[in-house]
Amino acid sequence: MPNRKTGRSAKDRLLDAAERLFAKRGYHGVSIRDITEAAGVDVAMVSYHFGSKRALLTAVFERRAEEINVERLERLEATRRGRGRLDLEQVVNSFMEPLFERMARGGRGWKSYFALLAQVNNSPEFAVLMTRNFDPVVHKFIEALQSALPDADPRDVYWGYHFLTGALTLTFAETGRLDRLSGQLCRSTDSDGVRARFAPFMAAGFAAVARRRVGEAAAAPRRARR
Amino acid sequence: MPNRKTGRSAKDRLLDAAERLFAKRGYHGVSIRDITEAAGVDVAMVSYHFGSKRALLTAVFERRAEEINVERLERLEATRRGRGRLDLEQVVNSFMEPLFERMARGGRGWKSYFALLAQVNNSPEFAVLMTRNFDPVVHKFIEALQSALPDADPRDVYWGYHFLTGALTLTFAETGRLDRLSGQLCRSTDSDGVRARFAPFMAAGFAAVARRRVGEAAAAPRRARR
DNA sequence: TCTACTATTCATCAAACGTTCAATGAAATT
DNA sequence: AATTTCATTGAACGTTTGATGAATAGTAGA
16 A cells, blocks of 8 residues: 555655645646646546545645644643733744744645645635634634733734734745845745744734724824834 | 727726636636636637736736836835834835725725735745736835834844735735634724724834844844854 | 455546637728 | 728637546455
């Protein structure tokens, strides 16, 4: 059952190849034959192991989702221990760190997976995959954000999360645009660089929106701070 | 030349239909026949007017880009007048407001365009379209951000812009995910809601990262290069 | 060794794909 | 009125698409 050369089963080889190609060219930009040729197996294997091309995408997506969900929850629980109010930046970190860690040390498979995530998250056709696979844990994360910002309007927290996940997925999209834009001063592959900046940026954003909203409701009609 | 019923030329009808369908299902998810049927013209018209399917995408993309670029620059210039240092939040606003305004009042065409933008921006295959059509103006915008944050490391400004554009494009992607996630408490279509939160969130993020970097540089040495 | 089951290959299907071509109508130019 | 240009049509090109059924190889248990 495992391939002679690689020791991996045809099913796994299909998942790997599909992951890589879907990430690079999108679901519709890749044919079943592209995938099976890259995996070194027969075309019929997709139907046999997964049932359809679409089901293969679902399988690719689900394969790594649970691992992320588990570690996100672990880290979130760890931030709860001890003190009273949750620390905002720590909550943000517990959400992003499982991704950054695998981006830095998880190999090509994880990188492709995140690039695929970016496309799925921004597509009306496939975004439901995000909802299905990640939103149960995202709800707990948003709860935690609300605890860290007890005075914030819930809508501010949702919008803040929305901004956060937009920034996060683009960071992993591997489009090379930031590299080109900055004349190679910044590298999308520089995971330490983004690691150092992401949580402070988002935490400050959350805090500012929550603050603005509170101040606005109390006294002045327009912004109080700047 | 213009269609009897609509008064629009076949070329324009093709651009409209392609814009709508590409936004909904992605470039590869739409066939030339899908587009020409929706536009009510013959299949051959794509080749005739644009040369190829790919060139049609390019044309769709370019059609509205210049209008955005012009207004972004106008608004940016307007923020320069008068005072000395540029106001960070105003700079961010000058960048996003042309989009928000058209999202709110620009009709279905503009909405589709922005949803397409979101997919293109997050795709390795097409992201070069963003570079080609928007980066000349983005460079000026980043210059302005740097003026508003004179002590910030340029890399912090680039990364901040990267986070900003990721959040911005997802906001326009019309995936419905935020709506589902928040139980319809937040609506992607609520342009006033995002308008009120976006610039404060991003401005605070920029400021926080710049601040952190400055404090850090004074005390502890960061890694040099790699 | 026979049996049952799983995994894989091969050949093939109808449908859809992007593109092209010769023909034609309508409009503008001469 | 004759001619040229532009826009559009309908049909077809060869290729690729996702999917499948029949046949074959491989494996494990009885």
